Amino acid sequence: MHDTTRYFYRPVVLLFGAISAVLTLYVVWLTLHNISLLRPGRESFIGLDNYLRLLTDGRAINALGRTVLFTVAATAAELVIGLAISLLVDRDFRGKRIVRAILLVPIVMTPVVVGLTWRFLLNPTNGMMNYALSIVGLGPVDWLGDPNVALFSLLLADIWQWTPFVVLLAMASLESLPEDPQNAARVDGAREWQVLWHITLPALKRALLVVALIRAIDAVKAFDIFYIMTRGGPALSTETLNLYGYISAFTNFDISYSLTIAMVLTILTNVALLLLYNLAFRAPKQGQA
Amino acid sequence: MKRRDFIALALALSSSVAMPAFAEDAAQPYKGAHLAVLMEGHPTTDGIQALLPEFTKATGIEVDLEVVPESDITAKMLLEFSSGSGRYDVVQNNIIYIPGFVQAGYIVPLDDLAAKLPDNYDKADFVPGYLNTSIVDGKLYGLPVYGESTFLMYRKDLFEEYGLTPPKTFTEVAEAAKTIKEKSNGEIAGITMRGAQGIQNVYVWAGWLWGYGGQFITEDGKSALGSDEAAASLDAYARVLRDYGPVGVANFGWEENRVLFQQGKAGMTMDATVNGAFNEDPSISSVVGKVGYTPVPVETDKLKGGSSSLAVHSLYIAEASQQKEAAWLFASWATAKEQQIKSFGIAPNSGVTSQAALNSEEFNKRYGAFKDAMLASIARGNPQYLPTVEAANEIINNAGIAVSKALAGSASAKDALAEANAANDAALSR
Numbered sequence: 001m002h003d004t005t006r007y008f009y010r011p012v013v014l015l016f017g018a019i020s021a022v023l024t025l026y027v028v029w030l031t032l033h034n035i036s037l038l039r040p041g042r043e044s045f046i047g048l049d050n051y052l053r054l055l056t057d058g059r060a061i062n063a064l065g066r067t068v069l070f071t072v073a074a075t076a077a078e079l080v081i082g083l084a085i086s087l088l089v090d091r092d093f094r095g096k097r098i099v100r101a102i103l104l105v106p107i108v109m110t111p112v113v114v115g116l117t118w119r120f121l122l123n124p125t126n127g128m129m130n131y132a133l134s135i136v137g138l139g140p141v142d143w144l145g146d147p148n149v150a151l152f153s154l155l156l157a158d159i160w161q162w163t164p165f166v167v168l169l170a171m172a173s174l175e176s177l178p179e180d181p182q183n184a185a186r187v188d189g190a191r192e193w194q195v196l197w198h199i200t201l202p203a204l205k206r207a208l209l210v211v212a213l214i215r216a217i218d219a220v221k222a223f224d225i226f227y228i229m230t231r232g233g234p235a236l237s238t239e240t241l242n243l244y245g246y247i248s249a250f251t252n253f254d255i256s257y258s259l260t261i262a263m264v265l266t267i268l269t270n271v272a273l274l275l276l277y278n279l280a281f282r283a284p285k286q287g288q289a
Numbered sequence: 290m291k292r293r294d295f296i297a298l299a300l301a302l303s304s305s306v307a308m309p310a311f312a313e314d315a316a317q318p319y320k321g322a323h324l325a326v327l328m329e330g331h332p333t334t335d336g337i338q339a340l341l342p343e344f345t346k347a348t349g350i351e352v353d354l355e356v357v358p359e360s361d362i363t364a365k366m367l368l369e370f371s372s373g374s375g376r377y378d379v380v381q382n383n384i385i386y387i388p389g390f391v392q393a394g395y396i397v398p399l400d401d402l403a404a405k406l407p408d409n410y411d412k413a414d415f416v417p418g419y420l421n422t423s424i425v426d427g428k429l430y431g432l433p434v435y436g437e438s439t440f441l442m443y444r445k446d447l448f449e450e451y452g453l454t455p456p457k458t459f460t461e462v463a464e465a466a467k468t469i470k471e472k473s474n475g476e477i478a479g480i481t482m483r484g485a486q487g488i489q490n491v492y493v494w495a496g497w498l499w500g501y502g503g504q505f506i507t508e509d510g511k512s513a514l515g516s517d518e519a520a521a522s523l524d525a526y527a528r529v530l531r532d533y534g535p536v537g538v539a540n541f542g543w544e545e546n547r548v549l550f551q552q553g554k555a556g557m558t559m560d561a562t563v564n565g566a567f568n569e570d571p572s573i574s575s576v577v578g579k580v581g582y583t584p585v586p587v588e589t590d591k592l593k594g595g596s597s598s599l600a601v602h603s604l605y606i607a608e609a610s611q612q613k614e615a616a617w618l619f620a621s622w623a624t625a626k627e628q629q630i631k632s633f634g635i636a637p638n639s640g641v642t643s644q645a646a647l648n649s650e651e652f653n654k655r656y657g658a659f660k661d662a663m664l665a666s667i668a669r670g671n672p673q674y675l676p677t678v679e680a681a682n683e684i685i686n687n688a689g690i691a692v693s694k695a696l697a698g699s700a701s702a703k704d705a706l707a708e709a710n711a712a713n714d715a716a717l718s719r
Binding site: 034036037038039040123124125140142144145146147230231232233234235236237247249250251252253254 | 361364367368370371389393394395484485486487535536537538539540679680682683686690693694696697699700716719
């Protein structure tokens with residue numbers, strides 16, 4: 001069959017494909033050298049040395065672990081809390097539109113402002129969090145200065161900012177669900193939690209998986225609040241792979257190694273997301289077929 | 290008005306306007322030049338910025354002054370330097386980068402320019418210790434904008450109340466810190482210093498490293514952070530901050546540390562001499578007149594270098610600049626004594642590099658309380674205080690991680706430094 005529409009979409013696909021392929025190949029080419037901003041004209045081809053160096057670089061491997069921990073914890077917490085809130089507000093009540101507007105506030109805030117605000121809140125000597133703790137006789141906690149706590153403080157800020165995003169999308173999906181299956185189940189004598197577990201949640205599954213994917217991609221790339229709140233410290237306890245790449249480039253001026261880190265992170269992220277995507281969207285279809 | 294009168298008037302007017310303009314053109318050979326200058330966010334930069342219109346008026350040279358935080362400035366200029374873009378004509382940075390920049394061919398020697406356009410440049414007026422840091426192989430590469438050293442600041446009132454004497458060794462620092470914290474029932478921290486990972490904590494800890502007889506790099510170019518002296522110094526630094534320091538010290542940079550001391554919440558601090566200007570400013574400080582200043586202590590007689598820093602930030606002219614002579618005029622004007630003396634009225638600035646400014650009435654009035662201690666610290670300031678090799682930034686970063694780990698207790702001082710030592714050796718051999 002001859003489909004003439006292909007003359008319209010193929011050039012566009014080709015153009016985008018070519019651009020990303022050229023850029024990727026250029027980055028790969030740069031990672032095979034030892035380019036440093038401090039040694040102009042003295043770079044040479046070093047093959048896979050940068051990749052081998054990354055494999056044995058304990059700092060990079062720890063940073064990767066933190067990236068995974070942060071991504072999984074942030075996505076999971078935002079999903080659970082966001083879903084719980086959206087189920088609670090999934091009914092008609094006065095002021096629902098105001099609630100929805102307020103939910104938007106953290107999402108539209110610039111990350112730099114979010115980071116600074118949380119830094120003030122978490123200030124160990126005159127921050128609001130420690131004041132609140134002192135009222136109930138706890139603390140003081142050194143939120144950003146204690147290496148065992150700092151990553152969780154950053155999680156707190158990320159969860160605060162992005163849970164509303166999950167709430168908004170889940171609310172929209174809930175509102176578009178047909179009510180008949182739920183009512184039918186209730187007529188058949190199902191309790192509310194059974195309705196929720198067996199009817200509502202399975203119907204929401206698709207929407208939630210998409211939300212989880214978007215949040216996971218964002219969490220892997222998270223940089224702003226890390227940079228503003230801790231810059232990877234104290235004692236490297238909040239240095240993700242993203243941040244390590246930044247430091248390699250802009251503190252150590254080791255451009256090739258920094259790109260190697262970015263390249264490996266990109267590959268790992270793509271593989272992980274492709275697996276997730278297949279899990280979410282392909283499997284049910286095959287099951288149905 | 291008759292037509293003839295009008296023409297006469299117009300002629301008279303135009304000639305009165307035109308004549309001086311011709312004269313100015315002769316005196317302003319660089320009129321119309323447009324310089325791009327990159328400088329650090331710092332009180333001296335505020336002064337230069339405020340005085341810029343005078344420079345433009347005198348020379349006809351327009352200046353675009355871009356101001357960024359010190360922590361970001363090196364990356365910003367290196368990106369432009371390495372692409373040879375010529376985006377910046379004049380840049381400011383710490384002198385520790387000079388060897389790397391010279392080797393890479395990013396900045397140019399200034400001697401020929403100084404000989405050709407000597408009007409603003411008075412070599413003899415610069416503090417010699419400052420100007421010498423900008424000379425490599427006998428060639429001048431930078432003009433010092435500001436300079437400073439480090440010293441120990443202590444609360445005279447508390448020391449008197451608790452019967453303490455100004456510490457001469459780091460052991461005495463720890464003892465004094467203990468006394469202050471205990472006798473004030475924990476109300477006042479014994480000592481506060483910078484703990485934030487990176488150049489922040491390294492800038493202050495380096496004083497302890499040298500004061501314990503350690504160093505960053507050996508004579509044959511190997512990392513020296515694995516030594517027992519280094520471990521002892523870091524152990525002492527972390528211990529005194531953990532035991533007698535303020536809450537949250539792990540994230541203290543220059544600002545947090547300075548503010549805490551200004552508020553009277555700490556008995557001692559060790560930091561840049563410019564902090565004296567803030568301590569003695571009644572509009573922001575509650576400890577005016579209560580602070581004593583004394584050199585950074587030493588723990589041993591066998592020093593490889595002094596424990597006071599010598600930090601100088603100079604202006605350099607980029608190799609890729611297309612208007613080096615106009616750039617020189619700006620750099621020599623910005624660092625001349627006239628501008629330095631005027632800057633006192635603009636922002637708190639005790640880091641002047643001109644001897645005339647240092648000895649001015651204005652300086653003595655504002656900063657007399659710590660002038661002697663500052664000059665003594667500068668005189669014994671260690672130009673190798675921070676490593677000055679090509680990989681300086683990476684070495685400082687690795688050392689900062691070690692200090693942060695020891696401070697947090699997530700590794701012993703010896704183990705943390707062994708790790709930094711290996712990373713630094715790798716960076717030095719790359």
